[in-house]
Amino acid sequence: MERIRIDFCYDRCVTEWSQWSSCSAECGGGTRTRSRRIDEEDYCKGLPNTKRNELLQSAPCNPVCEHGATRLEQGGCLCPPGRTGTCCHTEITCNYPGRPMNGDLEMMQPLVYGRIISFSCDEGYVMTDGDIDIVCNGQGKWNGTKPTCTAKMVGQAIAMGMKSCTHVILATNLLVLQIIHYSCSEGYRLRGSSQSTCLSNGKWSGNTRECDPIWCEPPIEPVNGKLLPPKSKYYYGQAVGFSCEPGFIMEGVQKLRCRERGPDSPVVIGSGGGEWNGEAPTCTAVSCGDPGPPQNGAKDGSIFYFPHSVVFSCYAGYILQGASEVQCTEGGTWSAPPPACIPCPKNTYKNNGRLDTECLACPPNSHTVTAASTSQAQCLCDQGYRSDENGVCREVRCPILSAVEHGNLASCDNVMGSVCEMTCEDGYILSSGSGKRQCLGDGSWSGSQPRCQPCGMNTYKEEGGNVCLPCPLHSHTNAVAQQKGDAGGPCEDVDECAANSGRGDCEDTCKNLDGGYECSCTTVPVDKTCTNLTTDDAPENGGLVCHWYREQNSQYCSLRCNDGYEFFSGINKYETCGATTGYEWSFEVRNETIPDCYEEYFPGFRLEADAFYFVRKCKDLTPSEQDDVKKTFAAVLDDNQVCKLRGTKLCNLDNFGIICGNETLRRRKRSTDGQEYDEEVSEVKIQLEVRGNKVLDSSTEANRICALLRIPRSRCTVRIATEAYKRYLKAAVMFSGNQLKSLFRRPER
Structure with missing residues (x-):
């Protein structure tokens, strides 16, 4: 029950959560927070610091790295080549280098990372320095320099193709079988024999020899990509670049260069004698990264590349806020931010994860304890209502009470929280049960049915009181159930001095008084007296507050419990002993014992007034606290006319005392299997x-x-x-x- 009380107050003693804060990071994983504050009410004060300390919550956010970036373990994104910035949004570009004088270039805009520019010279010009092609690198610079085109020399055209011929000067003494060798300039290959022999007929062997330019077939164009620039053939030394379509990134080299086929390379018939210096790259779809499921939700889809999509949904009790489906775009970003799953507010519910279902309101006269409820079964009836066999919350009503015999019932309702008060007729007092009963939440009345008991012989009931008072000494009544009225009575005085020749019980002179008599030399002998209660009679974990009413030869004791302890059952306001009980205690007349006090079922909640409890352990009461207890009991006796006799107040604080009962001890023990448990040990006191x-x-x-x-x-x-x-x-x-x-x-x- 204490756990339920804590949860009840926890839900009501804090404010609603605030909105989530902005994410601490734009990408690569950050944190967002929300808070609430304590809004404490009186009945929730003093609770243990459990859930109420949860005033700040945090949650991860923006976990995705876009544009093909890699998420780092410590947070943040590692940009791929060609991207820069905190979240890699900026694409690296190179400046336009310009055309060479007397030359041209081939390129594709924009000049981003990996783009190639190929240069060429006009006819009659050759490259004397610089590079045939240059590449835009990851720093936004060109790898290579723009070439210079210089006019050809006249002699170059004549010597073109003959790099290192062995010149043979014909002479009269030239020997037969002398050999000359032929070779071509770089970028050319020899067509015909590479050597010629001087024959016996004085002629050179072999046919005409030519130096043909070396060229390469276009490489295979990558899927989702293309060649830069596209040509039917690429000559020796020329480069080809590659680019990928939007939504794809390149894996592999960004350019290849045509070179002369090596001696170990396979011969391809019809080719230009060239080969590429590597393998062509591939174009891979851009990854947008795993968006992750929303908190309290799920995602459907495990491919996070362009142009695939992911679908989101929420668990029961939550509704989707944002896009239910997002697509990976060509820029490596999702088409919309990941959505959030918002809990259904209190007093509503949602029993499935469908997107087209809204939060439904609880039926009338019902509510939910928390947000994000998943079914109508979590809608509990409001206070004062309970569910019938059809699940409808009906107003709680207790059975209608009726007056007991010799009792009167004040007009009252029978809805939850209503209080009905029962009083007894003149001459009758409540001897058992509860004078006030409250209609409880389960449709029953608190307490038990009261009973009106008549005041016995020689006793009477004061107006407005609920106790039978003994007649003054040496007076009596003629019947039971007597009530004192405005005209006095009902006790009749007896002339105690009539006997013994006018001396009564006096040895010398007897004076008859109203309600008694007076001896001039002795006091009235008392045949019977009440037994004083002791610690053994006092309730365990409580005590007795007693008043000795010496003038009436009677005693009154009220039961009190220590702080943290409760009465096991309803109690009378006090126990009495005197002439009305035959000088036996009222609980002995009922064949009962004074009940002990037990630990409270609901700490801080008491059915009785606070005046029936000690502020601390009975034995630990300070003198000031003891006086307060005595004064409280004196006020109770005074309200019930016990302390008044013919208009004179007789209760004196000097006649009050407090009797403390034993206390229950507890000790911590350990069982054979190592489990700890509490053991109650009753205190044993032995008097020698x-x-x-x-x-x-x-x-x-x-x-x-x-x-x-x-x-x-x-x-x-x-x-x-x-x-x-x-x-x-x-x-x-x-x-x-x-x-x-x-x-x-x-x-x-």
């Missing part, structure tokens, strides 16, 4: 009463004591016997106490 005869001033008494204590008779005197007997009694008490302690000593752990 040692009686000894008083040593009279006689040698006979002294000799008997000396013989008992083995004192030589020659040394036995009355003084020595007296001192020795006192020491003997003291030793007997201490010895008995030690023996009892050994029997009842708490066992060692």
